[in-house]
Amino acid sequence: MKKIVVLGSTGSIGTQTLDVVRNNSDMEVVALAAGSNIKLLEEQIREFRPRMVCVFDEKKAKELRILVSDCDVTITSGMEGLIECSVTPEADVVLTAIVGMIGIQPTIAAIKAKKDIALANKETLVTAGHIIMPLAGEYNVKILPVDSEHSAIFQALNGENYNRISRILLTASGGPFRGMTTKQLEKVGLEDALKHPNWSMGRKITIDSATMVNKGLEVIEAKWLFGVEFNQIEVVVQPKSIIHSMVEFVDGGVIAQLGTPDMKLPIQYALTYPDRRGLGGERLDFTTLSSISFEAPDLDTFRGLSLAYEVGKMGGSMPTVFNAANERAVAKFLNREISFLEIYEIIEDAIQWHRKVDNPSVDAILEIEAQTYERIESRFHV
Ligand SMILES: NC(=O)C1=CN([C@@H]2O[C@H](COP(=O)(O)OP(=O)(O)OC[C@H]3O[C@@H](n4cnc5c(N)ncnc54)[C@H](OP(=O)(O)O)[C@@H]3O)[C@@H](O)[C@H]2O)C=CC1
């Protein structure tokens, strides 16, 4: 029996993970965590019978305790609760599908408790990759990618020597605004940005795809997961999201992973690795697929990607500032407080303002996150 903790169980990746568990009788959920959606958590508790559940919001946790008082489950809250779920003694693997760098501390706790990590929460690796990757090596735990591109790269590298990678070709859809100019982007609204051409995902990552910050975060994520340099990671726009990414090896051979845009495959692969299992859903039909097209990303218009390369190469605390500024800016855009292009302005201002700290500790990362938020708020309260 594979015993699983799902952090972010009420979200897009979390609910699809529970679908995978439903279809695999040898998988069992031992703990769940979410932010505040206690209605869905109650349903999940009654169906999956976890022994521990964390609701980050303390008030909602109290309400949930009453709702499920007839169930044999402990309800925790806050960061302490998240960490308690992550180290559940019987768990084999923690699937991290929380959104944002709030996932850092539970992921570190899980690694120290010798749990494998099925990692969807890319913000954790972007901000703390220099801590997480060596720690995983020290505790001999696997970091199994769930992000579709990184799962594709991981699949392409199966059985290969990572030292023989020439380039990683990270594919991007280009988002809903592909082909637009900066002038045209002045007029786009929240509803436009939430229409991803291929994937149905949570709101934050959907906006990140539209700015191409998502691809920038993924470049940094790939650097940590596969131990390559930034000049070995090339982003290629492939608008239909059929090729999920490719690896070019030193001999010029290229291995790609293809499939319909469905996150259940990377989720299930991370949970069954190194095995593969049957999975329902649509299959690619190469007889009707007339073409797969490619283009270069527009780095001047979609500055989220160029800024990520910049902060990634600078290293230290710079990716933390980039990520924290983006998290706050996207929250403001989702709240209709700023325009689409202001997301880039906020990130650029934070990067210019920050003085880089080398090799930041977890405490330093969290402190820099808070300082970045203060800097952003100061722009709005003059
Ligand atoms: N969706 C996708 O297809 C993909 C997502 N990812 C990555 O996976 C992660 C999750 O994305 P996605 O599922 O789309 O996001 P969603 O917004 O759909 O879900 C986020 C989940 O995190 C929970 N959450 C938010 N804040 C907290 C908190 N403070 N404590 C505990 N739980 C919290 C939410 O709970 P609640 O519902 O109660 O607010 C929800 O369960 C992100 O890092 C994203 O970049 C990567 C590749 C693909």
Ligand SMILES: CC(=O)[C@@H](O)[C@H](O)COP(=O)(O)O
């Ligand atoms: C499903 C997934 O992994 C997302 O990260 C998706 O790839 C977003 O697509 P783009 O950022 O390429 O638009």
Ligand SMILES: [Mn+2]
């Ligand atoms: Mn992705």
